[in-house]
Amino acid sequence: MKLQSTALVLLAAIAILAACAPATAQEPVRSFDQLDTRLKPGDTVWVTDAQGREVKGKIQALGADALTLDSGGPRTFSATDVRLVVERRPDSLANGALIGFGVGGVATGLSCLASVEDRDQGWCLLAAIVYGGSGAGLGACIDALIPGKKLVAYRAGGADGTPKARLSIAPVVTPHAKGVALSFAF
Numbered sequence: 001m002k003l004q005s006t007a008l009v010l011l012a013a014i015a016i017l018a019a020c021a022p023a024t025a026q027e028p029v030r031s032f033d034q035l036d037t038r039l040k041p042g043d044t045v046w047v048t049d050a051q052g053r054e055v056k057g058k059i060q061a062l063g064a065d066a067l068t069l070d071s072g073g074p075r076t077f078s079a080t081d082v083r084l085v086v087e088r089r090p091d092s093l094a095n096g097a098l099i100g101f102g103v104g105g106v107a108t109g110l111s112c113l114a115s116v117e118d119r120d121q122g123w124c125l126l127a128a129i130v131y132g133g134s135g136a137g138l139g140a141c142i143d144a145l146i147p148g149k150k151l152v153a154y155r156a157g158g159a160d161g162t163p164k165a166r167l168s169i170a171p172v173v174t175p176h177a178k179g180v181a182l183s184f185a186f
Contacts, residue, residue: 100139105132
């Protein structure tokens with residue numbers, strides 16, 4: 001009986017840890033005038049202009065033909081001057097709490113079941129719940145310290161709305177190596 005319950009707890013732990021689904025990123029909007037469907041005033045964004053300069057700021061105003069950021073002072077970008085707008089979405093604390101619960105609760109439960117007699121297994125459940133809760137709290141705290149991922153909200157396209165592809169070739173000359181660096185971006 002002890003072996004069956006240990007196997008059951010182990011399978012439950014594997015199922016919990018394997019249940020993490022991959023996050024799917026939202027596609028960038030295709031035209032500048034659709035940006036207000038994705039962003040709102042007060043959001044923090046990074047804007048890359050036509051010269052390749054990146055400016056971080058909070059959106060003050062967002063229109064069909066311009067974007068105004070507060071980046072130490074108001075700065076307005078026309079739609080034709082914006083090449084890229086990137087936003088940072090906050091990360092859910094649920095995955096950190098689940099991982100913490102799995103590490104704290106499942107590990108404690110398995111080690112307790114492996115070390116006690118059949119008549120004392122009730123304490124293992126209590127220990128797993130207590131340490132699982134502590135692990136969930138600690139996991140959520142650690143996850144709160146990790147910033148969310150940056151996502152592309154808008155990328156300027158070509159005349160027909162398709163993204164532009166770029167090929168860059170640059171010489172690499174150092175005292176120890178000579179060569180060519182290739183970069184392809186789309």
